[in-house]
Amino acid sequence: MPTFTLLQNPNVIKKLFYIILFCTSSFFHAQQNEEFISVKKYFDYQRFMLNSEFKKKFDNEDNTFQKLNIKKDFSEFMGKLDSIQNTVLIGTLIKVKNREDLANTMHKNFRQVFADNPSIKELEEVAQYPGGFNILRKQVADLFYTEAILPDQVVIRTEVMFVVEKDGTISSVHAIGDHFAFNRQAEIAMYLLPEKFSPAIINGTAVRYRFRLPLAMNFE
Numbered sequence: 001m002p003t004f005t006l007l008q009n010p011n012v013i014k015k016l017f018y019i020i021l022f023c024t025s026s027f028f029h030a031q032q033n034e035e036f037i038s039v040k041k042y043f044d045y046q047r048f049m050l051n052s053e054f055k056k057k058f059d060n061e062d063n064t065f066q067k068l069n070i071k072k073d074f075s076e077f078m079g080k081l082d083s084i085q086n087t088v089l090i091g092t093l094i095k096v097k098n099r100e101d102l103a104n105t106m107h108k109n110f111r112q113v114f115a116d117n118p119s120i121k122e123l124e125e126v127a128q129y130p131g132g133f134n135i136l137r138k139q140v141a142d143l144f145y146t147e148a149i150l151p152d153q154v155v156i157r158t159e160v161m162f163v164v165e166k167d168g169t170i171s172s173v174h175a176i177g178d179h180f181a182f183n184r185q186a187e188i189a190m191y192l193l194p195e196k197f198s199p200a201i202i203n204g205t206a207v208r209y210r211f212r213l214p215l216a217m218n219f220e
Contacts, residue, residue: 033169035092036191043085050077079147086145089188096191100172125201127164127209129193136193140215143189149181151219156182160190160213166206168196175215186215 054074061067129136149156158177162170173190175183190213200209 033191033193035096036089036188037194039085039088039092040192043081043088046081047078050074050081082145082147086148086188089145089192090184093184093188093191097187123200123202124204125198127168127197127200127211129197130195139193139195140186140189143192144217145185145188146217148185149179149217149219151217152179154220155216155218157214157216158183158186160186160211160215162190162211162213164197164199164209164211166199166208168199170197182217 051074054070054077058067058070058074061070156177156179158175158179160173160175162173165171170190170193173187175186177183177186199206201207
């Protein structure tokens, strides 16, 4: 069973990039997150229904051997459902990233906004996830679909960059690492986070805020 950790970096705050808000609707980014959440809600409901049916069948069966077969069938069904959900989430990720890339290219000054903003020195409030770093770490780990990873090394690492929008949703999630499947699952897990961040504040105004988040998985 692989173990999953967020690599804690004491200098992580210093590595954050602060960027100003440009004219993109907050609803656009909230919609991105909702697409992922909707997929998860649908499959969670399917799991609930399957669990109810298998439990009913299991409880009504008196034969011990048949009970074991029912448990085996249940495990196989759930595994297949997880795989199907992951396929749908990958499709959603591709669609969302294509849409975000298109939106970014529509803002011709997109790269310039990133380049011209490192001079901001004072930040009244940093963007934070409800419950703090430990809750974020646990939720990312719980949402990570490890079955999609075929490890070619003991420890796989990536660095996830994402933007916390002024409404607390996240966008522009991009993982950089040597393992493509691990990167993709990290991006999906970030979009599936159930809570919003509290936005960063400068001069009393919510601003966009870019994070770098190192992740690692141990397959020993």
